[in-house]
Amino acid sequence: xxxxxxxxxxxxxxxxxxxxxxxxxxxxxxxxxxxxxxxxxxxxxxxxxxxxxxxxxxxxxxxxxxxxxxxxxxxxxxxxxxxxxxxxxxxxxxxxxxxxxxxxxxxxxxxxxxxxxxxxxxxxxxxxxxxxxxxxxxxxxxxxxxxxxxxxxxxxxxxxxxxxxxxxxxxxxxxxxxxxxxxxxxxxxxxxxxxxxxxxxxxxxxxxxxxxxxxxxxxxxxxxxxxxxxxxxxxxxxxxxxxxxxxxxxxxxxxxxxxxxxxxxxxxxxxxxxxxxxxxxxxxxxxxxxxxxxxxxxxxxxxxxxxxxxx
Numbered sequence: 001x002x003x004x005x006x007x008x009x010x011x012x013x014x015x016x017x018x019x020x021x022x023x024x025x026x027x028x029x030x031x032x033x034x035x036x037x038x039x040x041x042x043x044x045x046x047x048x049x050x051x052x053x054x055x056x057x058x059x060x061x062x063x064x065x066x067x068x069x070x071x072x073x074x075x076x077x078x079x080x081x082x083x084x085x086x087x088x089x090x091x092x093x094x095x096x097x098x099x100x101x102x103x104x105x106x107x108x109x110x111x112x113x114x115x116x117x118x119x120x121x122x123x124x125x126x127x128x129x130x131x132x133x134x135x136x137x138x139x140x141x142x143x144x145x146x147x148x149x150x151x152x153x154x155x156x157x158x159x160x161x162x163x164x165x166x167x168x169x170x171x172x173x174x175x176x177x178x179x180x181x182x183x184x185x186x187x188x189x190x191x192x193x194x195x196x197x198x199x200x201x202x203x204x205x206x207x208x209x210x211x212x213x214x215x216x217x218x219x220x221x222x223x224x225x226x227x228x229x230x231x232x233x234x235x236x237x238x239x240x241x242x243x244x245x246x247x248x249x250x251x252x253x254x255x256x257x258x259x260x261x262x263x264x265x266x267x268x269x270x271x272x273x274x275x276x277x278x279x280x281x282x283x284x285x286x287x288x289x290x291x292x293x294x295x296x297x298x299x300x301x302x303x304x305x306x307x308x309x310x311x
Contacts (some may be wrong), residue, residue, distance in 0.1 A: 003042045003069070005032045005062075006050035017047065021113060032063040034171045048079040049144075051109065055117035057184045061138045061171050063132040068164040070157040076134060081105055082141055083119040085149035098147055105148040125153060133159040147154045162196060169217035175291075182300050183291045190214065190292070196222060206272050208234055209243070209265070209291045233280055240293035241286025242279065244266075247298060248305075261298055 004015040009024050011017045019026040020034075030036055032050065045066050052057045066076055082104065090102045108116035120128075122139070129136055134157040144150040175187060190210065199222045208217040208227075212234040219225050243264060250260035268275045290297060 001042050003037075003046065005035075005047045005066070006053070008049075009049065012046065027061050033058050033065060033148050034168060035065045037069045039068055039179045042071045042072075042074060043071055044075045044077070044310055046072060048075045048077075049150075050080075051078065051120055052080050052116040052118060053113070057136075057143060057181075057188070058176070059118070059120070059128070060132075060188070060260055061290050063128055063134075063165050064161055064164045064167040067133050067157060067161040068168070072157055072160075074157045076153075076155045076157065077138075078125075078155070079144075079150055080125075081116070081144075082151040083121050085141070086170055089147060089149065101147045102190065108121065122151065127193040129153075129155055131160045150151075163191060163194070164219055165193070166191065166196070166221040173213050175213065178291045179291070180291070183297065186292045186294060186296055187211075187214070199224065201226060204271075205230075205276070208271065208276060209272070210294060211242070212217060212239055214292070219280040228251070230276060230280070234276065236286065237279070238286030238289055239276075239279060240290040241288045243286070244290045244298065244301060245287050248302070251302075257298060257302055260276065261295055 002012075002015040004010075004012045004017045007015075007017040007019050007024065007026055008021075011026075016028065017026045018028045018030040018032065020029065020031050022029045022127060028036070032047070034038055047062075047066075051062065067105060076209070086102055086106050090099055090106075093099050093102070094235045106116065106119065106247060108114050124142060126136070131208050134155040137154045138154050139154075142150055142152065170187070176184070178184075196218075199218060201224055204219045204224055205227050212231045216228060216231045216235070219228060219231070246264055247257060247260045250263055251257045254260060288301075
């Protein structure tokens with residue numbers, strides 16, 4: 001079985017052709033970051049001119065899904081603009097028309113859904129292949145069109161990516177609804193540090209301090225769901241937003257937001273379940289959505305508030 005992911009109008013015979021845009025009439029309307037296929041279902045996946053439209057973070061979720069649905073040793077074919085060569089052509093060209101055309105290749109079309117969100121140099125692709133359990137078989141360079149250099153990678157699935165189910169659960173819980181690089185980057189840091197083999201029920205409830213969505217996803221991934229109802233309530237009541245509100249209140253007393261954060265963190269981790277039950281019992285609600293709560297996002301949001309007040 002073969003998959004043509006993000007097919008657009010280019011359908012391939014012998015493949016299941018999927019795309020998020022129903023207007024192109026794919027075999028299935030489907031987001032490539034949350035594939036509706038079982039594990040190890042495909043022998044081959046093709047993705048031509050797709051990842052530049054996804055962006056950096058969504059591409060990670062795409063690669064995670066491809067690893068999940070590919071059989072061991074399965075082939076993954078990727079084509080994307082050769083960004084290094086594109087920059088080289090732009091800098092060396094003396095023709096304004098040629099430079100305009102190459103810019104259109106770098107940034108994509110201004111038509112709906114056709115813009116490019118990110119560039120993927122060869123060095124970055126190699127890192128992504130390694131992170132998501134792929135092995136490079138071949139790399140070739142070609143001209144997609146005149147003044148539009150591209151690169152084609154053929155890679156093989158070498159190992160299972162162990163956090164594929166976690167990423168799938170996070171994506172399905174709409175981790176991208178904020179579409180904010182700060183938060184997405186913080187989630188990446190948490191995912192990278194996470195050791196799924198050491199997860200227990202205590203860890204799941206403690207993770208709610210950072211993100212109830214993350215806690216739900218982790219629990220589903222390792223099949224520990226006893227706190228699902230509590231975590232869903234925390235998410236609905238903007239628990240991490242309330243923690244942020246509490247930080248701002250404590251900051252008024254100490255004039256030190258990091259000290260306020262450490263105070264709340266200590267209160268929570270002295271008795272996480274008791275702290276959470278008190279929040280629910282007293283019907284508390286946060287005033288805003290804080291998609292992941294830590295020191296970095298605390299500073300990010302508090303600075304945004306201060307900047308808005310100045311303006």
